Amino acid sequence: MNINFNKNNDGLVPAIVQDNITNKVLMLGYMNEEAVEKTMDSKLVTFFSRSKQRLWTKGEESGNLLNLVSIKTDCDSDTLLIKVKPEGPTCHKGSDTCWNEDNNSNYGFFTELETIIENRKNNASEKSSYVASLFAAGINKIAQKVGEEAVETVIEAKDRNDDLFLNESADLLFHYLILLQAKGFKLSDVENVLKKRH
Structure with missing residues (x-):
């Protein structure tokens, strides 16, 4: 996978996280090269925290982990789509998604x-x-x-x-x-x- 980490000067790319079953968008985070590598190795989604300036695995404190299913790049290779199996709510405020939506299946x-x-x-x-x-x-x-x-x-x-x-x-x-x-x-x-x- 060829990811363009150099488009912005910070070496980060946006990562859209989507439930693999329901296709609901759960959250948006940012990843650097090290975060992508850790995610691939551990199979747990890991981001780069811009506020703490360090790697953090989603759910490392709450237990609400994001189990990796797949990672894809967009057409410009500067944005990631990460499909996951979530364990518990994704948002730190306790909701299923960071948009306060229920993560239910939708059959169109x-x-x-x-x-x-x-x-x-x-x-x-x-x-x-x-x-x-x-x-x-x-x-x-x-x-x-x-x-x-x-x-x-x-x-x-x-x-x-x-x-x-x-x-x-x-x-x-x-x-x-x-x-x-x-x-x-x-x-x-x-x-x-x-x-x-x-």
């Missing part, structure tokens, strides 16, 4: 869809909402819909029409998200089970 559009389903569930009086009507009908109806969509997905999987297969897959996933919330869960709960198995 699926997270947005979960929010919409949750709103429909909590406002089940909306008669015009298909999702609200499913929640009003109860767990048996929701589970039945998941079963129906699963069978239709399997049938289309054995055919050669990719559009039909993808549409049935979308229906299955959509109804499964509804079933999860009917049982009081979300995708993150399933993710946690898979993480433990992994």
